[in-house]
Structures are given as C-alpha cells and as structure tokens.
Amino acid sequence: MTVESTAARKPRRSTKRVSAAKKPQSSEPQLVQLLTPEGERVEHPEYEIDLTPDELRGLYRDMVLTRRFDAEATALQRQGELGLWASLLGQEAAQIGSGRALRDDDYVFPTYREHGVAWCRGVDPTNLLGMFRGVNHGGWDPTTNNFHLYTIVIGSQTLHATGYAMGVAKDGADSAVIAYFGDGASSQGDVAESFTFSAVYNAPVVFFCQNNQWAISEPTERQTRVPLYQRAQGFGFPGVRVDGNDVLACLAVTRSALERARRGEGPTLIEAFTYRMGAHTTSDDPTKYRHDDERVAWEAKDPILRLRTYLQNEGHADEAYFTALDEESDQLAKRVREAVRAMPDPDHMAIFDNVYADGHALVDEERAQFAAYQASFAEEGN
Amino acid sequence: MAVQKLPLAKALNESLRKALDTDPKVLIMGEDVGKLGGVFRVTDGLQKDFGEDRVIDTPLAESGIVGTAIGLALRGYRPVVEIQFDGFVFPAYDQIVTQLAKMHARALGKIKMPVVIRIPYGGGIGAVEHHSESPEALFAHVPGLKVISPSNSSDAYWMLQQAIQSDDPVIFFEPKRRYWDKSDVDVEAIPGPLHKARVAQVGSDITLAAYGPMVKVCVEAAAAAAEEGKSVEVLDLRSMSPIDFDTIQTSVEKTGRLIVVHEAPVFYGSGAEIAARITERCFYHLEAPVLRVGGYHAPYPPARLEEEYLPGLDRVLDAVDRSLAY
Numbered sequence: 001m002t003v004e005s006t007a008a009r010k011p012r013r014s015t016k017r018v019s020a021a022k023k024p025q026s027s028e029p030q031l032v033q034l035l036t037p038e039g040e041r042v043e044h045p046e047y048e049i050d051l052t053p054d055e056l057r058g059l060y061r062d063m064v065l066t067r068r069f070d071a072e073a074t075a076l077q078r079q080g081e082l083g084l085w086a087s088l089l090g091q092e093a094a095q096i097g098s099g100r101a102l103r104d105d106d107y108v109f110p111t112y113r114e115h116g117v118a119w120c121r122g123v124d125p126t127n128l129l130g131m132f133r134g135v136n137h138g139g140w141d142p143t144t145n146n147f148h149l150y151t152i153v154i155g156s157q158t159l160h161a162t163g164y165a166m167g168v169a170k171d172g173a174d175s176a177v178i179a180y181f182g183d184g185a186s187s188q189g190d191v192a193e194s195f196t197f198s199a200v201y202n203a204p205v206v207f208f209c210q211n212n213q214w215a216i217s218e219p220t221e222r223q224t225r226v227p228l229y230q231r232a233q234g235f236g237f238p239g240v241r242v243d244g245n246d247v248l249a250c251l252a253v254t255r256s257a258l259e260r261a262r263r264g265e266g267p268t269l270i271e272a273f274t275y276r277m278g279a280h281t282t283s284d285d286p287t288k289y290r291h292d293d294e295r296v297a298w299e300a301k302d303p304i305l306r307l308r309t310y311l312q313n314e315g316h317a318d319e320a321y322f323t324a325l326d327e328e329s330d331q332l333a334k335r336v337r338e339a340v341r342a343m344p345d346p347d348h349m350a351i352f353d354n355v356y357a358d359g360h361a362l363v364d365e366e367r368a369q370f371a372a373y374q375a376s377f378a379e380e381g382n
Numbered sequence: 383m384a385v386q387k388l389p390l391a392k393a394l395n396e397s398l399r400k401a402l403d404t405d406p407k408v409l410i411m412g413e414d415v416g417k418l419g420g421v422f423r424v425t426d427g428l429q430k431d432f433g434e435d436r437v438i439d440t441p442l443a444e445s446g447i448v449g450t451a452i453g454l455a456l457r458g459y460r461p462v463v464e465i466q467f468d469g470f471v472f473p474a475y476d477q478i479v480t481q482l483a484k485m486h487a488r489a490l491g492k493i494k495m496p497v498v499i500r501i502p503y504g505g506g507i508g509a510v511e512h513h514s515e516s517p518e519a520l521f522a523h524v525p526g527l528k529v530i531s532p533s534n535s536s537d538a539y540w541m542l543q544q545a546i547q548s549d550d551p552v553i554f555f556e557p558k559r560r561y562w563d564k565s566d567v568d569v570e571a572i573p574g575p576l577h578k579a580r581v582a583q584v585g586s587d588i589t590l591a592a593y594g595p596m597v598k599v600c601v602e603a604a605a606a607a608a609e610e611g612k613s614v615e616v617l618d619l620r621s622m623s624p625i626d627f628d629t630i631q632t633s634v635e636k637t638g639r640l641i642v643v644h645e646a647p648v649f650y651g652s653g654a655e656i657a658a659r660i661t662e663r664c665f666y667h668l669e670a671p672v673l674r675v676g677g678y679h680a681p682y683p684p685a686r687l688e689e690e691y692l693p694g695l696d697r698v699l700d701a702v703d704r705s706l707a708y
Contacts, residue, residue: 136488136490137484137487137488138488138489138490139488139489139490140489140492141489141490141492141493142456142489142492142493143492143493148456149485149488149489151481153476153480153481156449156476156477156480156481158449159445159446159448159449159450159452159453159477160449160450160452160453160456160481161453162446162449162450162453163449163450163451163452163453163454163455163456163457164453164454164456164457165453166450166453166454166457167453167454167456167457167458167459168457170435170457170459171457189445189473190445190446190449190476190477193441193443193445193446193449194446194449194450196441196443196446197440197441197443197446197450200441353487353490353491354486354487354489354490354491355486355487355525355526356486356526356528356550357486357491357494357495357548357549357550358548358549358550360528360550360623360624361577361624361625361626361627362623362624362625363525363624
C-alpha cells in the first residue's frame with residue numbers, strides 16, 4: 001500500500017458528500033462509507049452498523065480466505081490446471097459485505113465472479129472450479145445453499161432473480177433475493193428489463209452492481225453517462241452508491257436493502273464502487289488498456305488492509321491472530337490445489353446426461369451410438 | 383358431454399383452464415393475456431376466473447417475460463408464457479437458448495425447468511411483417527428444448543396440458559391460421575404419448591409428413607390425389623423435437639416415397655433433417671429421393687404475396703407427381 005497517494009487527501013467523511021453532478025463519472029463518487037481507506041471508522045446518517053470484535057474479525061477472515069482462494073485459483077490457471085479464472089481481487093469487501101448481509105433463506109443469483117459471495121453461502125470453493133477446469137458447466141445444486149449457478153451471459157441472471165423474487169412474493173414468504181452483476185452488464189437490455197419487472201411487480205429483489213470500473217477493456221464511461229446508482233430512480237426505486245472497498249458499508253447498505261425488500265417495499269439498486277485489481281479473466285492483459293497509476297491509486301483503498309488497520313488500532317486482533325489466519329489461508333489453498341488436481345474428468349457418457357429431464361428419443365439414440373462406438377475400441381483391445 | 387366440437391383456440395383456452403384448475407403452481411404470463419384475453423383470445427376469461435396473480439399481464443419485454451419465467455420455475459412454479467407472435471420471440475431467444483435450455487444440464491439434473499412457451503406461428507392470415515413466420519427449426523436445433531405443434535383441437539387441448547406437465551422446457555407452436563377451425567375434443571380421453579406422430583390419412587403410394595398448419599393442406603392434397611387414383615398417406619408429426627422417426631420409417635417402408643411439407647423456408651429446415659435421417663434409415667426402401675415443399679429463402683413476403691410463398695394444394699400435388707415419376 002502506498003501511503004503517498006492518499007496522504008495529501010484528508011480522510012473524507014461520507015456525511016460531507018462531494019457533488020458528483022459536474023461530470024458523469026466523478027472520480028470522487030458520492031458514496032456511503034463507514035470505514036475510510038485509512039481504517040478510520042466514520043458514521044453515516046442513514047446507515048448504522050454496530051459489530052462485535054468477533055464479527056469484525058469474521059468479516060476480515062472471510063475476505064482474507066477469499067483472496068487466498070482467488071490467488072490460488074489464478075495460480076492453478078497459470079499452471080494449466082484451470083482453463084480460465086475470473087479473479088475477484090479487489091472486490092472482497094463488496095462480496096463479503098453483501099454476502100454476510102444475507103439470511104439462509106435468501107436466494108443469490110451470481111455472475112461468474114462471486115467467489116466471495118459463494119463463500120458466505122457455504123458453497124465449498126472447490127465446487128466453483130469445476131466449470132473453470134472444464135469438467136462441468138456449473139455442477140452444484142443451487143437449492144442446497146440458495147446460490148444459483150454462475151451465469152456467463154452478461155446480465156441474464158438479473159431476470160432470473162426478479163422472477164424468483166416474484167415467486168417469493170406469491171408464496172407470501174419474507175425472504176429476499178439478490179442479483180449480482182457488473183458495470184458492463186448495466187448496458188444489457190436484460191438488466192433494464194429486470195428493473196422494469198421488479199418495479200412493476202414490487203419484487204423483493206436487491207440488485208447489487210459491482211462497478212469495478214472495467215468491462216474487460218471498456219471503462220464504465222463506455223457503459224453509462226450517469227452514475228449507475230442513479231438509474232434506479234427512473235425505474236421507480238431507490239439506488240445507492242456504496243464504497244465497494246468498505247466491507248462495513250457494503251454490509252450495512254445491503255442489509256438495509258434486504259430489509260426493505262422483506263417489508264414488501266420492492267427492489268433497491270446498490271452500486272458498489274470498487275475496482276478490479278487484476279484482469280477481467282486470466283485471458284486478458286490489463287496493461288493493454290489501463291494505466292498503472294490507476295491501479296496504484298486503488299491499491300491505497302484496499303478493502304482488506306483498511307479493516308486490518310482498524311482491527312489493529314482498536315486492539316481487536318493481535319499478531320497471533322493474523323499469523324493463525326495466514327496459516328489457515330495456506331491450508332485452504334493446499335486443500336483447493338489438491339482438490340482441483342484430483343478432480344476427475346467426467347465419464348464420456350456424461351455428454352448425454354441431463355440434457356432433458358423427461359428424456360428425448362434423439363438423445364437416447366445418439367447415446368446408444370456413442371456407447372457402441374466407445375465399446376468398439378474395447379473390443380479392438382485399444 | 384365428453385366430446386365437444388371446438389375451435390382450436392377455444393380448445394387451448396379450455397386446456398389452460400384445466401391446467402390452472404389442476405395445479406396451483408401453473409401460471410399464465412404474457413403481454414395482454416389478462417383483461418384482453420390475448421390478441422387471439424386464447425387466454426380469454428382466465429384472469430377473471432383465476433386472478434391477476436395466476437394470469438399475469440406483463441410489461442412489453444419478451445426477454446423479461448422468459449427470463450422471469452425461468453426465475454419463477456426455479457422457485458417451483460410452472461409458467462406458461464405467451465409470445466404474442468412468431469416474429470416477436472427473438473428478443474427472448476437469448477434467454478431461451480442460453481438459459482432455459484441449459485439450466486437442467488448445467489445443474490447436473492438437480493433443478494428442472496418446467497416452462498412452456500406458446501407461440502402463435504405461421505402465415506395465411508394476411509398479417510403485417512413479423513406476424514407470419516415459422517421459426518421452429520431455430521428451436522428444434524437447440525439441445526434441451528422440446529418443440530411441438532398441434533394441428534387440430536384435440537391435440538391442442540391435450541398436447542398443451544402434457545407440455546405443462548413436462549419438466550422440460552417446451553416450445554409450443556400454435557398454427558394461428560387454424561385457430562378458428564373446429565374439430566372434436568374428447569376431454570375424458572386418455573391422450574397418447576406427446577412426441578408420437580399420428581397417421582392422419584392412411585395411404586400406400588407415397589407419404590406426406592407435415593405438422594401444424596400444413597397437416598390440413600396435406601390431407602386435402604391426399605383427397606385430391608385420390609381422385610386421380612393415387613393413395614397418399616399423411617403423417618401429422620406433432621413434435622419437431624424429438625421427431626418420431628419410427629412412425630415415418632414405418633410409413634416410408636410401406637410407400638417407398640416421402641415428401642416433407644412445412645411453411646418454414648426449406649433451406650436448413652426440418653424437412654432437411656427428416657430427409658437426411660430417413661435416407662439413412664430407409665435407403666433401400668426409397669423409390670425416389672425425399673422431396674421437400676416449403677417456404678423460400680427469402681423474408682416472409684407481404685400479405686398480398688403469401689399465397690405464392692406458402693405451400694398450397696398445387697405445390698404439394700406437384701411434388702407428389704415428381705416423386706411418383708421416379
């Protein structure tokens with residue numbers, strides 16, 4: 001962390017909002033913040049949070065382990081064990097803060113980068129790697145942890161979340177639904193349609209947009225001429241921009257939006273203003289489209305370091321704690337590495353599995369043909 | 383009375399009524415399906431009887447309709463979605479192809495997608511652009527979808543209920559120019575398997591295979607051919623995915639000749655698939671190449687030209703002559 005980049009700037013209390021009206025995408029966004037980049041606790045008039053040291057350490061642990069898991073997956077991709085990886089580096093606070101706001105009976109619709117949210121839902125991280133290793137296209141039972149399959153087509157899942165939330169309302173349940181998407185997805189028609197449907201039907205859904213500033217190589221300015229959270233107003237529901245690198249603010253804002261949904265007051269759009277520290281996926285090269293100084297500036301806002309500073313300053317965690325957590329991180333990485341390497345290739349016949357629930361004559365025919373073809377090798381003794 | 387003579391659209395209406403009545407998880411969704419009862423009145427009176435919570439008027443957004451139906455299915459509902467016209471399905475095509483069709487497989491079978499998408503399709507009603515197309519091949523090509531089309535009121539009544547009961551996504555193509563044709567519906571019958579073809583007309587010289595709106599044309603062609611002493615067998619395929627090739631094979635082994643008739647463009651159409659498979663299965667039984675009669679590789683024409691574009695009696699009979707000439 002470079003202190004220089006932030007030293008000149010006085011820690012800004014979010015109660016003193018800086019106007020973002022002058023230009024479409026202000027570098028000083030109007031956002032909810034409860035923990036400054038320097039680890040200073042600040043208050044916000046609308047969003048309060050009061051956590052025990054245990055809970056604070058829990059959030060810290062979640063972020064550290066998620067980052068370690070993510071780093072390990074990136075390494076596994078570089079070693080050829082995964083075909084691709086979409087890193088969440090830098091977005092830990094947005095994901096852990098929002099993820100820890102959820103109740104067990106809430107339902108999550110992620111993109112393909114919500115590894116931290118999956119962690120909060122109790123999804124075994126190794127389950128997330130199957131699709132990136134190429135052994136399945138999802139592979140977990142979404143109903144076990146109320147965590148839907150990763151969705152790769154940008155923004156599609158916001159409609160699934162809205163429909164699911166409409167069903168929740170029909171059932172008279174008081175659970176809520178959260179849909180994750182990025183700033184790039186905000187350009188998709190499906191996201192606009194999900195805003196329309198959720199508003200019209202007053203669906204208990206929270207739209208959690210992680211504006212990580214880049215949609216592969218396209219900046220947010222290429223997606224929108226108004227701050228994203230302001231779009232909600234045009235659809236008739238509230239939008240709020242939160243410091244996406246502040247886990248406390250993300251937790252408080254998401255909790256509030258979920259409670260609003262539970263009360264039957266409809267959707268909320270949360271724009272978590274954050275930064276993707278790495279590449280979009282392991283396939284692209286950020287040095288081709290963005291400058292190092294931008295990344296350096298955001299490093300100063302690192303979500304994990306700021307909570308660590310706060311924990312240390314408040315005396316909530318000592319060196320022994322951090323050392324133990326480092327050890328736990330290494331154990332997690334080891335477990336993930338071993339699990340990925342041990343992950344078996346699927347059986348050849350899996351091509352034909354679960355194409356249809358009720359069967360299909362053509363699939364049956366082709367399955368039989370393929371089985372006979374495979375068997376012919378065995379007969380030839382190959 | 384168990385047997386009633388109903389227009390096809392009314393049979394669909396009765397079918398939806400029965401489904402709503404039988405299963406509280408069944409929902410109807412679409413543009414104008416509520417108060418108006420749909421532009422073809424297929425959902426007429428359903429919202430009045432089952433309420434706005436079961437028969438849901440939606441915003442005008444096809445991707446939104448299908449996308450939210452997927453979410454409702456994940457929550458345990460069985461949405462029956464109406465797309466107003468064939469040419470309007472494309473904004474929803476992404477949700478249907480990339481999401482709906484694959485969800486069951488991606489979850490390794492742990493979740494099911496019981497969504498029915500009703501699409502009035504085909505021409506012959508003098509409509510404007512985007513209101514007369516036959517895009518069934520675009521859906522039949524997609525693994526994970528089932529594609530069916532009734533040609534008469536009885537099938538309309540039963541196939542729709544079977545589609546709703548299916549745990550797979552079903553694209554249900556309704557032949558809009560047959561909506562007003564009346565035929566018998568036995569509401570107490572035990573329906574046959576959903577994907578089995580029906581012999582609509584028994585014959586011995588040549589087989590015509592059709593579905594949806596073209597079945598009637600083929601039956602009329604068979605009657606006309608009979609006057610010339612030709613015995614034409616007509617198959618109503620009923621299902622385009624899967625296709626009941628066994629029934630086609632049995633017929634072709636008897637007649638030695640096959641013509642596939644559909645409204646959709648011939649190029650890459652379902653006729654191509656049937657011709658290829660039947661050539662594989664029946665090569666030594668065929669007396670002539672499998673012929674196809676259908677639309678041209680051109681946008682569906684303006685209404686004043688559609689009679690030229692659509693396969694009619696003469697074009698079908700011409701193909702019969704060509705086949706028999708081998």
